[in-house]
Every structure is written in C-alpha cells, then in structure tokens.
Amino acid sequence: MRTAYSVETVRAAERALMARLPEGALMQRAAAGLAATCAQVLGRVYGSRVVLLVGSGDNGGDALYAGARLARRGAGVTALPLTPDRAHRGGLAALRRAGGTVADPAVAAEETIRRADLVMDGIVGIGGKGGLRADAARLAALAARSRAAVVAVDLPSGVEADSGEVRGAAVRADLTVTFGTHKPALLVDPAREYAGTVRLVDIGLDLPEEAELEALQHADVAALLPLPGPESDKYRRGVVGIAAGSARYPGAAVLAVSGALRGGAGAVRYVGPAASAVIARFPETLVSDKGPAKAGRVQAWVVGPGAGDEARSVAEVLKAEVPVLIDADGLRLADRGAVRRRSAPTLLTPHAGEAAALLGISREEVEGARLTAVRELAARYDATVLLKGSTTLVADPGGGPVRVNATGTPWLATAGSGDVLSGLSGSLLAAGLSPRDAGSTAAYLHGLAGRYAADGAPAGAHDVADALPEAWRDVRD
Structure with a gap:
C-alpha cells in the first residue's frame, strides 16, 4: 500500500531525524537520491546540460547539492537562483566547487533552458501556497516549452502539498522525485497530473502508522476480495438488491446488474421497471415487482442508477437495515436527514457534478479541491x-x-460506466466488506477492467463489465 502524509507530519519526522544525524546529512541523503534518479533519466551524464531552477528554501538546497553531484560526473550544470542572496549558501558553494555555474535568470534563462537536457525544479518546497510568482512562472513556462526532461524536487512547484489544489501557475514535471513519503498532492488531482511519474526516495523518516491518504495495490486488494469456501452457497455469499432503471433508462439497470454479478455476491435481486431487459441479458437474476421492501432478503442494496424520478424506491431502500449504496438519481432523490438517521452503513458514489449539487457549490470548485469536497460530503x-x-x-x-x-x-468516461461500478461496489458490500473497503476495492477493479476493455481504443460500459473477471484474476494472481 502506498501512503501519503501531511506537511506537518513530514516536517515533524524530518526534525526528529535531523536531531539524530550530523548537520546537513539529511539534505545530502535527499540530494544523493535525486542525483541518482536524474542520472538515470539522462542516461549519459558526462557532457549533458542540466539547469537548476533554485528557490530560497531547502528545496533549492536539494537541487544545488544534486547538481553538484552531477557536475562532478561531467555534466554541465547551471543554476538559476530566483533570489541569489537567499539561495542555500552551502549548496551554491558545493555547486561552484564541482565546476557548476550560477547565472542570472533574468538574463540567461531563455537560452540556458532551451539548450538543456534536464531541468530540475527546486523553486518551492512542500510548504508552498498558491501559484507561482511571475518570475518563477516564467521559468516554469520556459521549461515546459523546452525539449528537456523536467524533474521536480519533492513536489512540482506551485501545487499545494496537502490538498492537491493548483491555484495558479505551476511546474509540469515529467518526473517527481519525492523524499521519505508521498505527499497527498502526488496522488490526488488536479495536482497529480503536474507530477508526471513519481519516484520515492527513502531518507529514513519514522512516520506514524495512520497516514493522510492510502492507495491500494494488488496485494491489498487481493486480501480484501471475497472468496467462497467449501460450505458456501448463494445466500451465504451474500445477496445484493438492485433498485435501478426506469422506462427512460432501462440500460442503467442492466449495467448495474452486470457489475453486481461480477462482484463476489452469490445472487442479485432486481427491483424496478426494467425487469424484462435485465432477465433478457442476465437470466440468473432474481426479479421482483413488489418494490424493495417486499423483494426478499438481501445483504445490501444499490439504489439510484437510471431511476429518474422514482423517489418511492429510494425512500424504501433507505429504511432497510442493511448497507445501502446510493448513486446517480438516488443522490438527488435521497433525503439528507434520512441518510444521516440510518443505523446501517451508507455509501454515496457521486461524480463531481453530483457532489457539487449536494454541497451547493460549483463543479469547478469540487474538481479543484477534491480532498476537501469528499471529506465535507462524508461529514x-x-x-x-x-x-x-x-x-x-x-x-x-x-x-x-x-x-x-x-x-x-x-x-472510462463513458455512459453507464458508473452504473457498473455501483453494482460491483454493492455486491462487495453484500459479501461483507465495509463501505470503505467495498468502494475502494471496486474502484480498483473497475479501473483495471477499464484498461483491459479499452486497450488503447474506445470501450463501452458493457465492455468494462465483461473485463471485470480478467481484472479480478490479475489481482488474485
């Protein structure tokens, strides 16, 4: 599992480690890992041209010491300090001793960056807030237009480490070399797209067990997947109820059922006006026309995909004493008070537009501050x-x-893809996973299935559902 920690946690761990190490040793560790990674990017260090964009903090010091290491291996290294009188003195001295040069960015930046093979972004560290100032933004723009590989030091300058927000101009890196641990911005959009590939360098930080963010990997998902045992039957494996679809959107019901059938539960009960379409595609589905309250026993419900204005089914499902997933139209129709009063677990699955409507803000605000939005909705x-x-x-x-x-x-940005995800998540809920585990496991499998289904070309939601067994096997194997 990959983890990410807040700026405050990282700084506390750095202070504790520096108290046990000789002065400057921690920065040298970071610089060594940074230089080694840049050497791999360059392939041939001797004779290459490296430009350092240097700010006034320790981030700039990391870049200067890494540049000195590359200069000692024969690279032509030029530092462009934005504030020369505030740049890291030890780093500047080390670079000059190694044969590197220091130039005025106002005079030399355009030509120096144009000829570079690699540009190292050491402008702003993890404490930066807001976008880049004009002088730094100019350097970032020159780097983006150059042929050079852009390597960010710890975090692309201009993105906010804790929130993943980008509030102005920022460096777009091809590679980010981060130290000690991932920072939230390296895992969450919109900042994540500025980071490029991320390489983690271990510098020996002692971090707490609970992180700010977690990113599951194959082994984590494999440990969560429900597997039938020798005594399993369809009811012991769990039954998921699907209350979805309408005369206008019968396909949403079919797609939600398709995801549910591939999610580990033993059976799927369908309630709604699209029973004929569901049975025609999936004859193993148990159907009912009596509404959710009288459909029979289930271990979890999925309500809302393609439901139109069918508020009665949503209200009935919310009264059930089993885990409930609410998606699509169900998010609009569900009473907030009824959701909060539920004693059984509830999982909401909005996209950015639906989240914006629930929060009473714009879609752009949600997309620009996704961590803030998801936490606020949950609360x-x-x-x-x-x-x-x-x-x-x-x-x-x-x-x-x-x-x-x-x-x-x-x-995966295609009509019906979310319906498949809802059915899959609901099936995992019925199989006994918590809402957090069911949602994150389903998202992982759904994303893998989307890759397999597309394989570089357009794919429909039904293709994603059909690829779920392949994704499941990939994780398990």
Missing part, C-alpha cells in the same frame, strides 16, 4: 463517500485516511 451526510474521477477518492465520515485510486483510464 455532512454521515456516510462513506466515493467521489468518482480520474483519481477516485473514498472517505469515511469519522475521518481517518482517505483512500485514493488511480487504476483507471480516460476511456
């Missing part, structure tokens, strides 16, 4: 929230680490 509804997007986030109402998932592909 406001006293429910677990899965906020869909390029990085899907799962937050519990009681706080704790937010789960983040990035296994998907842009091809």
